[in-house]
Amino acid sequence: MAVTGDETESAATGDIPAYQLRSPNSGLAHSIMMAASPGNMQSPPPPHTEAITLKREVRLMKNREAARECRRKKKEYVKCLENRVAVLENQNKTLIEELKALKDIYCHKAE
DNA sequence: CAGGCTATCCGTCACGCACG
């Protein structure tokens, strides 16, 4: 639990953490990519790569939010399933008791 | 108290699917 949620704020303000600004050629293990910090970049990128970078940033931002939403929905779904389990367990318990009572009645009649 | 372990959250990547 106990998560600050500060990255949400920074995303909302457009203040993108440095580690998220990576080279556009994906496919590498992301631990390697994490190591490639902007500080290592010596010369400014050619102008056309700026558009690519922007596109990538937009994509990352959208995906970030999509992942958040996806997790929220999944949590909700799991909660629903847990509720359903609880209800069915109660129903089952009730039915077992009812069956037991009916069996008792039937047995006493048979005597 | 330091260090290990575990649970949880998050961002990113990769992939499959639906749509235009």
Place this chain on the structure above:
DNA sequence: CGTGCGTGACGGATAGCCTG
């Protein structure tokens, strides 16, 4: 067929708990 979206998988960060 290209594009965008949803989601599983992965690894990093952080907090809380336990133990020596």
